[in-house]
Amino acid sequence: MKVLDLNISFEQYNDIAELNDKDRSLCEQSEQALSGSYSPYSKFRVGTAIRLKSGQVILGSNQENLAYPSGLCAERVALFSIGATYPEAIIESMAITAQTDHFEILKPVTSCGGCLQVMVEFERKQSSPIEVIFYCLNGEILKVPSVKSLLPFAFVEDRLER
Template structure:
């Protein structure tokens, strides 16, 4: 038996004012995306902004449905939009934030496992890392250099590509 430890590296910022301009702008765009959230059941709005290598930014927000499993997270809304309308685009980075009127969010909200798997698939498809920023409104920002560090055991089956 082998015992193996996995460690991830990430950067922690006390607020967006510490970020480089391009990252601060991306976080601001994720915050703007909150306004298109359809979340009448949870009142938990999530917004994401994705910066493409072309310089274009794609926004996404969570979209709920009365039949809960039929809804979709903000990350997947934006990523699937890219897949449908920009199939060969290269994603440089994405910022994700959340907001609710029901309580104060005190730390960055991270992506669910389903979103991480989709993010990992896009990273794999483009054969280059995607930087991810988790932004807490009026609070800290966590930044990772690759989705792979968030989901080291992403589902991969190379034989399916044949």
């Protein structure tokens, strides 16, 4: 038996003002994406902004449904939109933020496991890392260089491609 350690590296910022212009803009656009959220049940709005290599930014927001499993997270809304509209696009970076009227969010909200798996698939498809920024409005920001670092044991089965 072996005992192995797994470590990830990420950047932590105290405020959006500490980010470079491109990352700050992406975070601000993720905040704008909150307005498209359809979340009448949870009242928990999530916005995502994804920057493509072309410089274009695609927005997504969470979309709830009375039949709860039928909704979709902001990350997947934006990613599936890219997959359907720009199937050859290369994703450079994505910013994710959240907001609710019920309480103050004090730490960055991270992606759920389903979204991480979809994010890993896009990263794998394009054979290059996707930088992820978790942006807490008026607070801390976490930035990881690759989705794979967030889900190191992602489901991958290369034989399915044959």
